[in-house]
Amino acid sequence: xxxxxxxxxxxxxxxxxxxxxxxxxxxxxxxxxxxxxxxxxxxxxxxxxxxxxxxxxxxxxxxxxxxxxxxxxxxxxxxxxxxxxxxxxxxxxxxxxxxxxxxxxxxxxxxxxxxxxxxxxxxxxxxxxxxxxxxxxxxxxxxxxxxxxxxxxxxxxxxxxxxxxxxxxxxxxxxxxxxxxxxxxxxxxxxxxxxxxxxxxxxxxxxxxxxxx
Numbered sequence: 001x002x003x004x005x006x007x008x009x010x011x012x013x014x015x016x017x018x019x020x021x022x023x024x025x026x027x028x029x030x031x032x033x034x035x036x037x038x039x040x041x042x043x044x045x046x047x048x049x050x051x052x053x054x055x056x057x058x059x060x061x062x063x064x065x066x067x068x069x070x071x072x073x074x075x076x077x078x079x080x081x082x083x084x085x086x087x088x089x090x091x092x093x094x095x096x097x098x099x100x101x102x103x104x105x106x107x108x109x110x111x112x113x114x115x116x117x118x119x120x121x122x123x124x125x126x127x128x129x130x131x132x133x134x135x136x137x138x139x140x141x142x143x144x145x146x147x148x149x150x151x152x153x154x155x156x157x158x159x160x161x162x163x164x165x166x167x168x169x170x171x172x173x174x175x176x177x178x179x180x181x182x183x184x185x186x187x188x189x190x191x192x193x194x195x196x197x198x199x200x201x202x203x204x205x206x207x208x209x210x211x212x213x
Contacts, residue, residue: 003097004090006129007111007119013038016045016078023077024052034108036117037081043110043117045081052080087112090119094129097121135170135187137212143196144208147182158184161202167195183207 013036014023023035027049037045088097088109097109101123111119131137147154155172162169170187188195196209 139213146205
């Protein structure tokens with residue numbers, strides 16, 4: 001799946017001259033946590049709730065609430081924004097975004113087509129994508145089968161077996177990170193649990209089966 005399919009396309013951005021208080025208010029108004037900073041149609045930074053919090057006076061300060069708000073009203077986003085912003089192409093795949101975010105311990109990537117900001121993708125967007133791709137929450141039967149021999153064609157064998165029993169497949173996920181066996185998880189478009197007994201009778205090692213509806 002490409003980033004373009006899952007990114008937020010209507011991006012709210014701010015100029016570097018906007019005051020921190022106004023940027024914070026904008027985030028709360030739109031229920032977002034990050035704002036790309038744009039100057040002359042170019043991405044020059046990123047301001048987040050975290051960067052604002054880090055730059056704000058500590059609660060232990062002797063400043064009054066009035067004085068702290070005064071400072072936030074006078075400070076520009078340019079003074080506290082992240083300037084070295086990691087970005088990603090809309091043509092990239094979701095796995096690349098996950099890798100970049102995990103490697104750099106960040107939760108957002110502006111999506112750039114050349115020098116143009118065309119979207120933004122967050123860790124929450126990726127969570128949503130994973131749930132959608134895995135068909136989580138869709139009505140059906142989620143079946144996990146353990147395969148103790150890794151050989152070409154094993155997926156085709158199971159698929160043909162399900163087809164012969166007139167069972168459609170929504171998604172297939174594979175887990176090879178097991179010692180001695182592989183787990184294949186199917187989301188099946190059926191709520192007829194009799195297919196579990198049929199799989200077992202055909203010597204498939206069904207280790208888990210859950211109705212999802």
